[in-house]
Every structure is written in structure tokens, then in C-alpha cells.
Amino acid sequence: MIAIPDTYDRALGRYETETGSCYVVDNQSKQGGVTLWFEEESYDFPDIPEDVAYGPGTLFDCTVTLTKVNSTGVDYVLKSKDGDTLFSTY
Numbered sequence: 341m342i343a344i345p346d347t348y349d350r351a352l353g354r355y356e357t358e359t360g361s362c363y364v365v366d367n368q369s370k371q372g373g374v375t376l377w378f379e380e381e382s383y384d385f386p387d388i389p390e391d392v393a394y395g396p397g398t399l400f401d402c403t404v405t406l407t408k409v410n411s412t413g414v415d416y417v418l419k420s421k422d423g424d425t426l427f428s429t430y
Contacts, residue, residue, distance in 0.1 A: 354408045362402035364394040364418065376404060376416060383413040389427040392418060400426065 360378055366388075367375040373386040374394070383404060394400075401419040406412065417428040 355405050356408055357405050359403045361399050363396055363399055365396055385413045385416055387429045392426045
């Protein structure tokens with residue numbers, strides 16, 4: 341059995357969650373995906389928000405789950421300022 345690092349870390353509880361304001365931009369990679377920015381930190385995700393306007397000028401309340409081993413993004417949730425969930429990969 342081959343374990344994908346994110347799956348392995350999640351199975352062993354080796355992940356952490358960050359919350360706060362963020363914005364989302366297209367990461368311009370060949371694989372597609374987005375980059376979430378929390379202040380000066382950025383995290384890449386393959387899942388692109390559908391039916392949600394995003395870009396550098398659009399702030400969301402975000403919850404991001406990261407592996408503790410290499411701080412890679414596992415899941416994320418975008419919420420409106422009113423607390424409504426706009427997009428989730430959980």
C-alpha cells in the first residue's frame with residue numbers, strides 16, 4: 341500500500357487548522373488550482389471555488405487544514421463575512 345503524505349498525516353492526526361481572513365488567486369500552474377493567502381503566508385490547493393467570485397480584492401473568512409509535516413494544504417472552507425459557507429472541500 342502506498343500512502344499519500346496528506347492522507348497519512350491526516351490518518352495520524354498530524355494536521356493543524358488555521359482560521360482568519362484570506363483571499364484566493366489562481367495559482368497559474370499547469371495543474372490548475374488556487375493559492376490562498378493569509379497575511380504573508382500562502383498555501384496551494386487543487387480545488388478551485390465554483391460559483392464564487394474570488395481574487396486579490398475579495399476577502400473571505402477562511403478555515404484551512406494543513407499537514408504539520410510540510411505545511412501543505414489539505415482542505416479549505418471559504419465563508420462570507422456573514423458566516424455563510426460559500427465553498428468547502430471538506
